[in-house]
Amino acid sequence: xxxxxxxxxxxxxxxxxxxxxxxxxxxxxxxxxxxxxxxxxxxxxxxxxxxxxxxxxxxxxxxxxxxxxxxxxxxxxxxxxxxxxxxxxxxxxxxxxxxxxxxxxxxxxxxxxxxxxxxxxxxxxxxxxxxxxxxxxxxxxxxxxxxxxxxxxxxxxxxxxxxxxxxxxxxxxxxxxxxxxxxxxxxxxxxxxxxxxxxxxxxxxxxxxxxxxxxxxxxxxxxxxxxxxxxxxxxxxxxxxxxxxxxxxxxxxxxxxxxxxxxxxxxxxxxxxxxxxxxxxxxxxxxxxxxxxxxxxxxxxxxxxxxxxxxxxxxxxxxxxxxxxxxxxxxxxxxxxxxxxxxxxxxxxxxxxxxxxxxxxxx
Amino acid sequence: xxxxxxxxxxxxxxxxxxxxxxxxxxxxxxxxxxxxxxxxxxxxxxxxxxxxxxxxxxxxxxxxxxxxxxxxxxxxxxxxxxxxxxxxxxxxxxxxxxxxxxxxxxxxxxxxxxxxxxxxxxxxxxxxxxxxxxxxxxxxxxxxxxxxxxxxxxxxxxxxxxxxxxxxxxxxxxxxxxxxxxxxxxxxxxxxxxxxxxxxxxxxxxxxxxxxxxxxxxxxxxxxxxxxxxxxxxxxxxxxxxxxxxxxxxxxxxxxxxxxxxxxxxxxxxxxxxxxxxxxxxxxxxxxxxxxxxxxxxxxxxxxxxxxxxxxxxxxxxxxxxxxxxxxxxxxxxxxxxxxxxxxxxxxxxxxxxxxxxxxxxx
Ligand SMILES: CC(C)[C@H](C(=O)O)[C@@H](O)C(=O)O
Ligand SMILES: CC(C)[C@H](C(=O)O)[C@@H](O)C(=O)O
Numbered sequence: 001x002x003x004x005x006x007x008x009x010x011x012x013x014x015x016x017x018x019x020x021x022x023x024x025x026x027x028x029x030x031x032x033x034x035x036x037x038x039x040x041x042x043x044x045x046x047x048x049x050x051x052x053x054x055x056x057x058x059x060x061x062x063x064x065x066x067x068x069x070x071x072x073x074x075x076x077x078x079x080x081x082x083x084x085x086x087x088x089x090x091x092x093x094x095x096x097x098x099x100x101x102x103x104x105x106x107x108x109x110x111x112x113x114x115x116x117x118x119x120x121x122x123x124x125x126x127x128x129x130x131x132x133x134x135x136x137x138x139x140x141x142x143x144x145x146x147x148x149x150x151x152x153x154x155x156x157x158x159x160x161x162x163x164x165x166x167x168x169x170x171x172x173x174x175x176x177x178x179x180x181x182x183x184x185x186x187x188x189x190x191x192x193x194x195x196x197x198x199x200x201x202x203x204x205x206x207x208x209x210x211x212x213x214x215x216x217x218x219x220x221x222x223x224x225x226x227x228x229x230x231x232x233x234x235x236x237x238x239x240x241x242x243x244x245x246x247x248x249x250x251x252x253x254x255x256x257x258x259x260x261x262x263x264x265x266x267x268x269x270x271x272x273x274x275x276x277x278x279x280x281x282x283x284x285x286x287x288x289x290x291x292x293x294x295x296x297x298x299x300x301x302x303x304x305x306x307x308x309x310x311x312x313x314x315x316x317x318x319x320x321x322x323x324x325x326x327x328x329x330x331x332x333x334x335x336x337x338x339x340x341x342x343x344x345x346x347x348x349x350x351x352x353x354x355x356x357x358x359x360x361x362x363x
Numbered sequence: 364x365x366x367x368x369x370x371x372x373x374x375x376x377x378x379x380x381x382x383x384x385x386x387x388x389x390x391x392x393x394x395x396x397x398x399x400x401x402x403x404x405x406x407x408x409x410x411x412x413x414x415x416x417x418x419x420x421x422x423x424x425x426x427x428x429x430x431x432x433x434x435x436x437x438x439x440x441x442x443x444x445x446x447x448x449x450x451x452x453x454x455x456x457x458x459x460x461x462x463x464x465x466x467x468x469x470x471x472x473x474x475x476x477x478x479x480x481x482x483x484x485x486x487x488x489x490x491x492x493x494x495x496x497x498x499x500x501x502x503x504x505x506x507x508x509x510x511x512x513x514x515x516x517x518x519x520x521x522x523x524x525x526x527x528x529x530x531x532x533x534x535x536x537x538x539x540x541x542x543x544x545x546x547x548x549x550x551x552x553x554x555x556x557x558x559x560x561x562x563x564x565x566x567x568x569x570x571x572x573x574x575x576x577x578x579x580x581x582x583x584x585x586x587x588x589x590x591x592x593x594x595x596x597x598x599x600x601x602x603x604x605x606x607x608x609x610x611x612x613x614x615x616x617x618x619x620x621x622x623x624x625x626x627x628x629x630x631x632x633x634x635x636x637x638x639x640x641x642x643x644x645x646x647x648x649x650x651x652x653x654x655x656x657x658x659x660x661x662x663x664x665x666x667x668x669x670x671x672x673x674x675x676x677x678x679x680x681x682x683x684x685x686x687x688x689x690x691x692x693x694x695x696x697x698x699x700x701x702x703x704x705x706x707x708x709x710x711x712x713x714x715x716x717x718x719x720x721x722x723x724x725x726x
Binding site for chain 1 (some may be wrong): 424439448451453457470483484485488504505507510511512515518519520521522523524525527528530555557558559560561562564567586587588590591593594595596607609611612613615616618619620624650652
């Protein structure tokens with residue numbers, strides 16, 4: 001049997017820096033645990049645009065379709081702000097999501113004990129927080145047609161279309177219920193069914209799918225109230241299911257609550273491939289952070305934890321994922337901190353690469 | 364000259380309870396300050412549906428068009444959850460916004476000193492917070508066509524349309540810049556221009572309008588990052604400008620940050636009428652709170668402050684608005700608290716009506 005394959009797309013900003021640390025981890029697993037991956041690397045986002053004039057080359061897209069998992073750093077940056085919409089860095093990421101049909105985006109919002117002090121929220125509100133947001137990722141207003149800027153009378157109009165079919169809602173709902181079954185059996189679905197018909201259909205289909213999971217306690221909430229409740233008392237939630245646009249905003253809000261933004265990985269999963277595993281792309285929740293790029297300040301943990309998710313969901317190496325996560329916990333418990341994690345007085349921050357080395361040492 | 368006219372629409376849930384306290388305030392101004400209003404009262408939301416089978420009767424709509432200001436309590440409740448979309452309580456409110464063309468929704472997120480402890484955020488993050496969110500209120504995905512649930516092949520699809528014309532963006536942007544000029548001359552506009560063409564047009568038009576306000580420092584932020592920044596460091600903002608749907612979510616998130624949800628009023632303003640004042644509807648930011656309705660527990664201050672906004676923006680009574688706001692501050696400083704405001708040990712909560720009486724006494 002050939003080695004499992006991994007395509008690495010470092011992208012822009014701090015992407016390449018944090019990915020270099022993941023490389024060290026991969027090398028460690030190869031040398032010490034005899035876990036070999038066929039690793040290839042390619043460009044996405046602004047980096048791809050600089051070379052190819054498009055934010056994702058067709059060959060890269062084809063490669064992504066073939067591998068067992070894709071690991072992405074981050075895309076975007078001010079340098080590309082004035083590019084035409086069709087070639088913006090983000091389009092590279094969106095193309096991957098769409099063409100790989102990665103409809104289920106898992107975004108944990110987890111507060112690490114050692115880091116509860118970093119949250120802008122009171123410690124008792126967030127300590128121990130562990131939510132999973134399941135965001136639909138391949139449809140909705142991100143991809144609906146018609147879209148564009150059109151002439152109308154003597155002015156222009158900007159149009160996007162929110163659009164969900166029953167089957168699109170059903171498949172992501174099913175993945176959220178499955179996840180809820182493996183967690184605390186509580187699922188809250190968020191939309192604006194009081195204002196949007198697409199939200200009405202969403203609520204109806206989620207309710208129907210819920211009948212197949214009678215053990216899961218299902219509730220529905222308007223997305224604006226959801227944002228409020230996340231701020232007020234986030235621990236009331238276990239799994240949150242929502243659409244592409246609401247998920248974009250609510251998951252960022254939830255991530256920031258934890259104070260652990262530089263620590264949060266994500267997985268975007270599609271339909272099972274021939275080997276039974278889902279098509280998958282893993283990436284940190286944080287962005288490309290152009291303000292600190294190239295300074296060795298970035299925290300590589302979110303990206304390394306994204307690799308741990310790949311070990312677990314794509315490579316059937318749950319025990320090795322546990323090992324990697326335990327190493328990260330140990331390093332944090334030892335007080336090793338990148339600049340984003342500095343609360344204690346007198347602690348000197350380590351660099352991106354020192355953090356990577358510390359994790360390898362802990363392994 | 365005839366008296367200024369005010370249409371009161373208490374609505375559902377705690378709406379009627381908090382509005383009864385506003386009535387006491389209005390009576391006080393009439394008796395003690397010789398400020399007479401032609402006050403009429405009518406139904407909206409579920410209350411209107413129960414009587415008329417629609418959430419806003421045509422006669423009520425016509426009355427709203429004629430008066431100097433509308434003051435609304437809240438709409439909605441679980442009793443109406445299964446109603447057809449077209450007659451849901453919310454449609455009554457949306458009809459008012461749309462037909463009165465109230466395009467500029469001002470939502471302050473203000474942290475009252477006495478109440479900073481109620482926030483789930485750390486005190487230093489929110490103490491002194493004073494943001495104004497300007498939300499476009501008559502367009503976008505709330506009203507765009509096509510919309511509905513349609514058959515497509517052998518399944519259904521839910522569709523809504525995000526739609527903004529240049530002139531729609533321009534007029535609300537102008538109102539936000541005017542406001543910024545009267546505040547700290549800092550405006551942050553939020554959209555998803557990296558994903559949505561309507562966001563690109565939004566950013567372009569806001570930038571163009573900004574040229575007429577060179578003193579105002581204008582910035583742009585993606586809405587997901589906006590949600591993060593609101594949680595992380597809300598005091599970085601002064602005026603935030605955003606569209607109808609993002610505004611719905613971001614303003615609720617911002618309101619909850621303050622810990623003062625039961626205290627926050629809002630104004631929805633349209634084009635100037637013959638008397639030079641804008642068409643206007645005032646309402647508390649909080650909802651109908653069905654869980655505590657009818658128990659005399661609701662905090663009437665948000666609704667009373669909404670009336671203060673009406674005094675200022677619609678009735679040209681800025682000094683009287685100041686007087687009313689000062690009375691509220693005094694009552695709070697005296698330690699009078701409704702149940703939602705209870706942090707100090709040993710303080711007994713007052714009822715909705717006791718809070719109203721205390722404010723009248725302070726006047
Ligand atoms: C980079 C951008 C296109 C993307 C999105 O809007 O989905 C990002 O914000 C995210 O949440 O992954
Ligand atoms: C009640 C509802 C229709 C409304 C909205 O979505 O605009 C409310 O959430 C608000 O923010 O005023």
